[in-house]
Amino acid sequence: MANAQAKTINLLLYEGNLSGVISIEDSGWNSGELYSAPRDSVNDLLDTDACKKYGVYLLLSKDMVYVGQSSDLAKRITQHIMGKDWWESVLILTTKDDSFTHSDIDFLESVLIDKARKIGKLDCDNKNKGNKPKVDKFREVYLGQYLDEALFLMQLIGINVFSDVKTGGAALINTIDIKTKLALGKRAKSEAISFLNDNGVAIDNKATYSVLSDDKSSFWANPRTKLLKEDWDIILNDTSRMELIIMCIPANSLKLSKSDENGLFVRSDKPELIDLKLDVQGFVDKRSGIDFSRFIVKRVEY
Template structure:
């Protein structure tokens, strides 16, 4: 059965999708503001900017095509901290970022200790998620809090992990495996994704669709080298080899995934695994069956037609 839905309220402060945006979840005291750096002056005039909270600075990673460079910080007055980061680097600022997000509390009950706890936890979660390169040099120690406060902060984090992806920020988004039935059933009406497999000569990989993203699992084996024509997926494959995600095995027969990797599509995943351009909707199959990813995905349409 599907989990309960969430209502996320977005407000476009200037009426444009590229400007300052606020986000809230019903029955959550947290409040999120996102703005491009060019609108920093507008953000700093808002009352939330003078509260205690956590902030994220986001920009392009110069070392990874399409990658994100991020900095996570906290402050009694987050606006003052962001003003410092907005200075030139020779004055202690940071040049890389082009977007800022501020997470505070609507009831103004976040304390300095809470903010430092959140900062430390956010950094740990972001490093584990490996969605972005962090500009933070170290991870601050996790401050001890009363048990009730820890529970409140973990709930705050849980809600933040829902809101941020809605704003296009996947920094804290993990790729945990969904629960799946022990025996795959393509006709099942469960929303959970089964495990998919791609097994051919020179490759043996597994994957799963998690929260709308296609994730190839750590330990999967890909072909040792690119065999196809020069396409965009070749650059992606090369990038994964260079950053240590695809490592050549000792016998040189495969490259192994050293971590879970999120791909934009099943075809991007299968192309990297096979070392050539491929159609992932046909290549990936539900483990233990002949059902392709495309057929599995199509069952939702058949079910909808049957219920109409």
């Protein structure tokens, strides 16, 4: 017979692996929902129902968090794509029935900001404590229970930014060794960067990261157009050959497509993002025809 405290946790992998959008529900969480996505998959997250509801969002790196809330999550998160460079993934806390009110998300935002500030992991842009929460004592108990469960689920998928101590139980994702994570197409690029740094390849978090597509034919990414004016690094994770391919594109060596010259194409719905799709055979961009193989500087097996 199952323990009275037992629970079931449903995990939906939108891309069939850990490299894309994840949705989590918990039988002990009432109507709660958690969505998570790496920065490279944020546009897929914006297309889900999560971004049509009231909720709290977290911009995350390994050691830092920005906490916000909105009744228009898609619009707010889109603003952060251009406005903040440091974050690696985004997480959304909402409800299946869109039952949160403005007061509810004010409260949750305020509590999470306070938690992160106390342990020194809050992004400097979170200068205030959020909107002053206005919930009665009964609603405060309910939201406190909601938040406790949310923090538990965050730890389960390896997000410990609100904890200043190591948890006794290993996180679900953190129990996997780094090479296996890379082979699975692990959702965040931080493991790839860490692995490269440990193997003598210096690369920072501004690099564009892409995992081999499910049909094994290409690497797709939506880097920001402003990267063309900088020295731009690309990490391609070929999970079929189990290797990381590193490209370095010097600043101003590529341009955007115009009527009088060839160049990279942008997304029609988001012109601030490049629509990049590199063929796995020759690393030619399928949109522009530009050969990226000349920018390969290293291949690292894992």
